[in-house]
Amino acid sequence: xxxxxxxxxxxxxxxxxxxxxxxxxxxxxxxxxxxxxxxxxxxxxxxxxxxxxxxxxxxxxxxxxxxxxxxxxxxxxxxxxxxxxxxxxxxxxxxxxxxxxxxxxxxxxxxxxxxxxxxxxxxxxxxxxxxxxxxxxxxxxxxxxxxxxxxxxxxxxxxxxxxxxxxxxxxxxxxxxxxxxxxxxxxxxxxxxxxxxxxxxxxxxxxxxxxxxxxxxxxxxxxxxxxxxxxxxxxxxxxxxxxxxxxxxxxxxxxxxxxxxxxxxxxxxxxxxxxxxxxxxxxxxxxxxxxxxxxxxxxxxxxxxxxxxxxxxxxxxxxxxxxxxxxxxxxxxxxxxxxxxxxxxxxxxxxxxxxxxxxxxxxxxxxxxxxxxxxxxxxxxxxxxxxxxxxxxxxxxxxxxxxxxxxxxxxx
DNA sequence: TCTGGGGTCCTAGGACCC
DNA sequence: TCTGGGGTCCTAGGACCC
Numbered sequence: 001x002x003x004x005x006x007x008x009x010x011x012x013x014x015x016x017x018x019x020x021x022x023x024x025x026x027x028x029x030x031x032x033x034x035x036x037x038x039x040x041x042x043x044x045x046x047x048x049x050x051x052x053x054x055x056x057x058x059x060x061x062x063x064x065x066x067x068x069x070x071x072x073x074x075x076x077x078x079x080x081x082x083x084x085x086x087x088x089x090x091x092x093x094x095x096x097x098x099x100x101x102x103x104x105x106x107x108x109x110x111x112x113x114x115x116x117x118x119x120x121x122x123x124x125x126x127x128x129x130x131x132x133x134x135x136x137x138x139x140x141x142x143x144x145x146x147x148x149x150x151x152x153x154x155x156x157x158x159x160x161x162x163x164x165x166x167x168x169x170x171x172x173x174x175x176x177x178x179x180x181x182x183x184x185x186x187x188x189x190x191x192x193x194x195x196x197x198x199x200x201x202x203x204x205x206x207x208x209x210x211x212x213x214x215x216x217x218x219x220x221x222x223x224x225x226x227x228x229x230x231x232x233x234x235x236x237x238x239x240x241x242x243x244x245x246x247x248x249x250x251x252x253x254x255x256x257x258x259x260x261x262x263x264x265x266x267x268x269x270x271x272x273x274x275x276x277x278x279x280x281x282x283x284x285x286x287x288x289x290x291x292x293x294x295x296x297x298x299x300x301x302x303x304x305x306x307x308x309x310x311x312x313x314x315x316x317x318x319x320x321x322x323x324x325x326x327x328x329x330x331x332x333x334x335x336x337x338x339x340x341x342x343x344x345x346x347x348x349x350x351x352x353x354x355x356x357x358x359x360x361x362x363x364x365x366x367x368x369x370x371x372x373x374x375x376x377x378x379x380x381x382x383x384x385x386x387x388x389x390x391x392x393x394x395x396x397x398x399x400x401x402x403x404x405x406x407x408x409x410x411x412x
Numbered sequence: 413t414c415t416g417g418g419g420t421c422c423t424a425g426g427a428c429c430c
Numbered sequence: 431t432c433t434g435g436g437g438t439c440c441t442a443g444g445a446c447c448c
Contacts, residue, residue, distance in 0.1 A: 192445060222422070251418055
């Protein structure tokens with residue numbers, strides 16, 4: 001039932017082991033072989049070194065919880081610039097062996113090494129090991145590597161042995177890979193689908209893969225049929241070798257402590273998120289067609305409102321009043337809120353901006369200029385953002401220094 | 413995993429049209 | 431004016447990923 005011709009495709013999945021923690025250890029040798037967690041800035045474990053994992057530390061644990069199971073654990077602040085730099089070096093190394101590389105996330109990627117055996121005079125297994133060892137030597141950290149005939153199988157394979165594992169899975173070995181793996185381990189199959197499948201007594205990846213196509217098509221949606229095919233050795237997913245330059249949506253959210261009822265403060269946070277999201281949109285030359293604001297209560301209930309904009313714009317100051325009306329619809333003084341957020345969608349090209357006949361062109365231009373000027377000074381904030389406690393401001397931002405808030409009336 | 417922040421894709425169902 | 435069938439577009443919400 002599974003493929004028997006060994007390597008119709010040769011796809012690598014390379015996964016950094018406890019990546020953030022390993023990066024910190026690689027630049028600071030005194031941390032090597034110690035229980036280390038990153039996330040000190042938030043007080044919650046983000047990445048956990050293998051020594052700490054062995055002692056029972058899990059993602060999301062607070063430091064007081066960690067102390068109980070791992071008293072000598074070391075807490076490190078995350079350095080995202082450093083993580084990005086090491087990530088880039090990892091992908092540069094992979095690309096130096098093979099041109100078809102997908103940067104799936106900061107710590108994982110795929111490489112299509114099909115056809116490279118002749119060039120290197122090596123088997124696929126040997127090529128995979130060569131890349132793995134180069135990364136580990138040059139970056140002073142470990143990766144786990146899976147080699148198989150589809151992305152889904154390669155990803156499952158890389159998690160078979162960790163850390164620093166190498167797991168090649170050719171056609172005839174697929175069954176061994178899938179046997180005894182819970183369905184939740186399958187990439188793209190989450191807890192909801194796992195619970196659904198359990199009703200049919202489908203518990204392992206092999207159970208799932210041995211289902212008939214009819215069953216999968218009639219009981220599950222399209223992505224699951226694709227996963228089913230991938231696990232049977234039929235390549236469905238291509239590598240995405242182009243780096244991300246486009247977005248369907250951009251979001252900016254924050255959970256704050258302590259939670260609050262204050263309408264003014266919540267509005268200030270929301271404006272902050274709106275500004276951040278729009279700023280990112282502008283750097284990618286987008287104008288925004290729709291803004292969603294949401295509040296999350298202390299009981300984890302969502303209140304969300306979607307606000308379609310009559311004209312796409314890159315400058316939120318122009319739509320402040322519309323946003324406030326939306327905010328008032330979702331805000332209730334009866335709740336305490338823990339999170340605010342903004343998601344902007346319906347993104348369009350800056351060049352395609354339509355200026356409505358009813359919009360004041362001059363006002364638009366003035367706003368644009370204003371943003372250009374203030375943006376250059378890194379202080380593009382609405383006036384009410386001043387309500388947000390200083391320590392909560394994003395690090396790169398400087399305090400607002402006397403730039404007066406201009407209302408739309410004043411500007412036009 | 414008692415819960416952070418940033419994304420993507422798919423589907424059902426309503427609105428609208430002929 | 432009513433009824434019916436069929437197509438397309440859009441959106442809300444769910445599920446999943448790191």
